[in-house]
Amino acid sequence: MNKKIYNNELLKKGFLDYDIEPGIDPIAEIHRLKKEKNAVILAHYYQESKIQDVADIIGDSLYLSQQAAKTQAEIIVFCGVHFMAETAKILSPKKKVLLPDLKAGCSLADSCKASDFEKFLKKYPEHTVISYVNTTAEIKAMSDIICTSSNAVQIIESLPETEKVIFAPDKNLGNYIQSITGRKMVIWDGACHVHEAFSLERILELKKNNPEAKIIAHPECIKPVLIVADYVGSTSALLNFTKHDSANTYIVATESGILHQMKKANPFKNFIAAPPKDSSCGCSDCSYMKLNTIRKLYNCMKYEMPEVTIQENLRKKAESSIRRMLEISEKLGL
Ligand code: 13P
Ligand code: SF4
Numbered sequence: 001m002n003k004k005i006y007n008n009e010l011l012k013k014g015f016l017d018y019d020i021e022p023g024i025d026p027i028a029e030i031h032r033l034k035k036e037k038n039a040v041i042l043a044h045y046y047q048e049s050k051i052q053d054v055a056d057i058i059g060d061s062l063y064l065s066q067q068a069a070k071t072q073a074e075i076i077v078f079c080g081v082h083f084m085a086e087t088a089k090i091l092s093p094k095k096k097v098l099l100p101d102l103k104a105g106c107s108l109a110d111s112c113k114a115s116d117f118e119k120f121l122k123k124y125p126e127h128t129v130i131s132y133v134n135t136t137a138e139i140k141a142m143s144d145i146i147c148t149s150s151n152a153v154q155i156i157e158s159l160p161e162t163e164k165v166i167f168a169p170d171k172n173l174g175n176y177i178q179s180i181t182g183r184k185m186v187i188w189d190g191a192c193h194v195h196e197a198f199s200l201e202r203i204l205e206l207k208k209n210n211p212e213a214k215i216i217a218h219p220e221c222i223k224p225v226l227i228v229a230d231y232v233g234s235t236s237a238l239l240n241f242t243k244h245d246s247a248n249t250y251i252v253a254t255e256s257g258i259l260h261q262m263k264k265a266n267p268f269k270n271f272i273a274a275p276p277k278d279s280s281c282g283c284s285d286c287s288y289m290k291l292n293t294i295r296k297l298y299n300c301m302k303y304e305m306p307e308v309t310i311q312e313n314l315r316k317k318a319e320s321s322i323r324r325m326l327e328i329s330e331k332l333g334l
Helices: 003-013 026-037 049-054 061-070 082-091 114-123 137-141 152-157 171-181 200-209 223-228 235-244 256-265 294-303 312-331
Strands: 039-044 057-059 075-079 096-098 128-132 145-147 165-168 185-187 214-217 249-253 270-273
Touching (some): 026 039, 026 294, 049 256, 049 294, 061 312, 075 294, 082 137, 114 137, 137 312, 171 185, 171 223, 235 256, 256 270
Parallel strands (some): 039 057, 214 249, 249 270
C-alpha cells in the first residue's frame, strides 16, 4: 500500500485502523519497534493502563514536555492528546513526532479559538499573557509564558506583583491560582469537560460512606470541589501526595487514568474515582485521551503515521513561550 492510501485513511479517521496480524503480540512488537526505530514512547497519566505499561516515560504535561525537549531518540511517539504532541514537535522540530490518533483533541484547548483570543488580547494591552499548555500552537504563539498545573503558581509568582496578567484558557485553574497567589488576573472563560463534570453531591456522598478517605482534586475542577478537597494539585502532585500521605483511602477528582499509577505506587491503599454528575459508570474518562489504543499505537509505530507537523513560522513563534516556561521551571527546580 502506498503513502497516498495511508494519508487518505488518516484524513478520514485520524488513525490507521489495521487489524493486528494473527500471531503477533502487539506489546512485544511495540517494544521491538521501539528499539529498531530508535523511538521513545511518552505517555500521559490519563492514557489507558496498557499504554502506560508499554511507555518509556510516563508523566504529567510538564514532565513530558521536559522529556520531549531533551530526548536523544529519533522518533517521539506521544501517547496523549494533540496539544501535547504538538508541544513536543515545537521543542524537537527535527524529530518525527507521532500521535496514535490525530483526533485526540482537548475540550479545554477547543474552548480558546485563536481568532477569539486575538480579539480578547486587544482589549487588554500591556498585559503579560500566561497560557496553560492545554492550548493550540496558535495560542502559544500569542502568549508570553506557558504554564502547566505543576508550575502555574510559581510562574505567576515569578512575575513582579505590579505586572498585569492575562491567564488562559482554564477559568477554574485561573481562579485557583488567583486564590493562592492573591494576584488579580484577567481570566479567559474556558474549561475542561472532564474536570467540570465532577458531582459535588456524589463526592460528598462517597465521603459520608468513607469518612476516613481524603478527597484529592486537580485544579481544573470547579471551585466547590476544590473547597472540599483535602489536597489540590497537578496530576503528578496528586500521585506524589498519595505516596507520602498517611491516609489509606482517596477519592480522586481527576481523570481516572491516574489511578493506575496510584495503585501501582500504593498497592495497599484504596482509590475511588470521583464520579461525574451524569454517568452510571461512576468513572471519569477523558474521551480524547482514551482514543489512543494499543492497536492504534502498534499501527502508528509500524507505519510511522500519523505524524504531527507544524508550519515552521508558527513553530518558532510558539517555541519562545514554552522555552520561557522550561527555563523558569529549571531555575525553580521543578
Ligand atoms: P497535567 O498538567 O496535570 O498533566 O494535566 C493535563 C491535563 O490535561 C489535565 O486535564
Ligand atoms: Fe483536555 Fe480535559 Fe482531556 Fe485534559 S482531561 S486532555 S484538559 S479534555
